[in-house]
Amino acid sequence: MEHIRTTKVEQVKLLDRFSTSNKSLTGTLYLTATHLLFIDSHQKETWILHHHIALVEKLALTTSGCPLVIQCKNFRIVHFIVPRERDCHDIYNSLLQLSKQAKYEDLYAFSYNPKQNDSERLQGWELIDLAEEYKRMGVPNSNWQLSDANREYKICETYPKELYVPRIASKPIIVGSSKFRSKGRFPVLSYYHQNKEAAICRCSQPLSGFSARCLEDEHLLQAISKANPVNRYMYVMDTRPKLNAMANRAAGKGYENEDNYSNIRFQFVGIENIHVMRSSLQKLLEVNGTKGLSVSDFYSGLESSGWLRHIKAVMDAAIFLAKAIMVENASVLVHCSDGWDRTSQVCSLGSLLLDSYYRTIKGFMVLIEKDWISFGHKFSERCGHLDGDPKEVSPVFTQFLECVWHLTEQFPQAFEFNEAFLLQIHEHIHSCQFGNFLGNCQKEREELKLKEKTYSLWPFLLDDQKKYLNPLYSYKSPKFAVLEPNTVSFNFKFWRNMYHQFDRTLHPRQSVFNVIMNMDEQNQQLEKDIKDLESKIKQCKNKQTDGILTKELLHSVHPESPTLKTSLCFKEQTLLPVNHALRTIEGSNPADNRYSEYAEEFSKSEPGVVSLEYGVARMTC
């Protein structure tokens, strides 16, 4: 709180970023310990979390006041005009301080209290269980086992404790291999394809330099390919551009020499590094932030930013990976430099293509937990949670989400979740409101005691599940077992709803999704009503036919039975209004129009009787 000098400024104007007229909203700006809040004259509230602020700028003084521009990590950009310069300066300084914390303990998650008790919080953290997930994939099994080599984070600090390795790889081999890999990140299992018995493994680059080799590492790779009983050769995918990998050799790192490793097929896939990605996004945001942007400038800007090219590169790599497993039945080892950025992208997207479980809401959480959080994607550094090196910030995870979005666009029926789910996750990797994305690796998270001091995001998303459901999802369709996306260039589009999330004027004004969701809900309600009514009819009939059936059986041999049938009909018909009345009394919502329509339909219906007759007739035959 010591950073806050002014807590309330009145008569602040909020400018519309894209409006060509200088339309603005006037209101009051509040500064709290965690948020910046703007309440306009219509009482509409705009909350901006301090942690979301990426950049605050004070522009040159104008006649109407002092402009303050705030750029957020969730791509919100707000443009305030504060009447007095001193207020503006105070707020500017406070925000500078508040948006960049030096210590984890000062982050919002450590003070956020959603009113849950300890056991609820713990339950929340246990929602995603990775051991359970590996069991789902079918490991441990005869070829793969859980290794305790990294139990105390001794071999690799940035890996999780539980690691799955080929059963034939002994501990010395693992230790030896880890010494030959950058940051000790030796090859481990990321995803196991049960039907193909093929595996996706991940690691960091080898410390091969120009000629160095490591027998243990060679053995470990051989063990991975032997763990695949169908195909003896395995792919080694270096997700970097070849030039980058070669440059790394000079620093004693590099890539696998195909001559030293038996049965490997080596492949570069050419995804650029975090710095290229950062500046690419920067360019993209510059272009689309332009007021009165022309179509030509937009497309040439989109092209020169290279953003969609990078997205396509990631997607192509994931497709290559999925194909190697599906078509060639080969295991694949993926790495980049350190194996926590591009490797995470490619492994997680590849698994998403292969396994429909990851396309469910819960499964997607598991996927993020596995390939990103546990394998040490440096969320805190990449998202700039703390005041740190700006060169470490990069939208790697955002790219992953965008790739997933492109898949949802191409396969609208294959995903249980919708775009809002992706946007919400993106919101929270930067919000520091929950503990999941704090820290850079599991070891760090344990040291921060996140599970005791903060809450997990996932249970909150699950509680809100309804908002994130894709109404078109058809989980049964075998068509969507394995996704084979088409990466022809025109399938890649600018993701407006991400990069212009808060620029409502650019959005479609009506949502098809909402309508379908509502329709579905109505349908379900109606179907429930039908079932209720049907079961009631059944009950009533059962009561009656218990008596009648015996009679009917007796009568069936006699030709007079039709008279009985008519009388039966008659009885059945008189019964219906009673039933109807019952239903109403029981208190179904009479205001629900659809119900009453339905009820009318019901009261005039005769087919019930007909079906009863059929039933009887069958029995007499």
Next chain:
Amino acid sequence: MDEIEFSSTGSGWGPRSEVLAVGWGNSCETVRWLLPRGLLNSCPAGVASCPASSCPFPSPRSPRLTLLESVLLLGPRPTTGGMEFSELIRTGRAQAKLLRGPEAPPLRGTLCVTGHHLLLSPGPQGTSDLWLLLLRSVDSIEKRVSGDSGTITLRCKDLRVLQLDIEGVEATLDIARSIEGLRLGDAWHFHPPERYYKRVARETNAWRLSEVNEDFSLCLSYPRAVIVPRAVDDDALARCARFRQGGRFPVLSYHHAPSGTVLLRSSQPLTGPQKRRCAEDEELLRAVLAGARPGAPGFILDTRSAQAAKQARVTGGGTEAKAAYPGWKRLHRPLERGRPLQESFVRLVEACGDLEQSMDGWLSQLEACHWLAHVKEALSTACLAARGVEREEACVLVHGAEGTDSTLLVTSLAQLILDPLSRTMTGFQELVEREWIQAGHPFQLRCAHSAFSHACPKHEAPTFLLFLDCVWQLGRQFPLSLEFGEGLLLALFEHAYASPFGTFLCSSEKERCLCEVRTRTHSLWSGLNQPKVRRKLRNPLYVPNPLAIWPSVEPQSLRLWQGLFLRWIRPPEPSQVAWEKVWQRLASKEKTEGCEPTSKPQL
């Protein structure tokens, strides 16, 4: 060469027996009725008869003629004479006996159903003539099946009753179904200007329907009747017409009831280098303002740049001088037209055909073709016009040079934004009819070639396609507010370029009258409004929206219309499957709502 000639004296002719089949070598020069293989199944026009005296084509070399001919007379001439008639048709064939009432002897032969006719061919040994019936003359159809044969009873509009005994149950049902399907709507379905006038008249008294152009003497490209200010008489209109290019004097395009103001369209005034003026033209625009809400301002929206408008003076055109039209303010919004637009279209289609290109290549081609820039310009100009009418409560006159292209683009889009009725299935069809077809958009010239033609473009321009694309963008931004789906837009695109229907034929009302399009062809609207087709073209999620729909025209909000430009290129789109699922849901919703709840339980 053998001549096949069918006389109209036979007793088997339908009421509209202009259905005349003339063999080649007949005296009629211009329209020959050939009977090739493809023609009978896809015969475009109702079948042509053409007494030489009323021949609409002044010269067989006129480009319009060749166009019409190509539409009317598809296919090559058969080279072998004397072949059995039914040989020419592949589908819908059966052995049948025709009973034509108690007096006439029954006819036996092969029965064929073609796109427009029912034919009974007596076979090579038969002595009697071939029998033809125009399907449009069938009023009702009844089928009965017994044993392995069936009977179809046709009751015709001329009160005749015909009975067909057909061998085979399947065949009977097939033929009955074909006849049922091909019978189409009754009258030539179109929306005359009177119809829109009725609506305007309910809303205001300031406008009247003038038939001053009854004989197309004032303006070749206007329809017979136009809506003009009540205060201006026909003589004044005649003088106005002389002051506007092509005689297109200002007429009402849309009356916006909530604000009491109007949208007008015309062509450029012929001010010329001497800055000519026309008192009647000035009077007309004054009357427009007087008829609107008192004090309403007027805007003249010129779809050319200020400079281009000025340059037009050299060739006799120009713009309204400010001093001469008090109360009217001029705005310039340059819209691309003509060849650059066609080139843009060609380049876009080219870019879409290249599947191998890199991300960067694709984006730069998308940028370089400028198509989406044209979409943005068209939409934002339409928004401007609509805003003038709705927000500024002003009268807006739109014109470019000829007033037959970008002018119509702007007025029709503005109406779609403002008028909820034009967003319904019928309303949109009326809008296309009124603002494009009747308003004299030269479809024959603009849509002569599409994007693949190697012919050097002369008059071709995809203005109508640009309109459809803009409508699609509107539909994407307001997915619940248009009653029709992408399907209707695609159908209109197809039919504007090549169509078995007559709706898009010719370039103006006058030509359509001369060619007797209305009596000799079918209307596209009847085709599209058959219940089955209509259902497919509907937007399942439509909810009437009484408000104006203001689209976002930022480049981030516009998208390439993949459903059109990548229609034949991309693999069957899963998103289409998703749409089908939406349809299913709708159907299941309808089913649940109308469900008989007692169908399931059985004892």
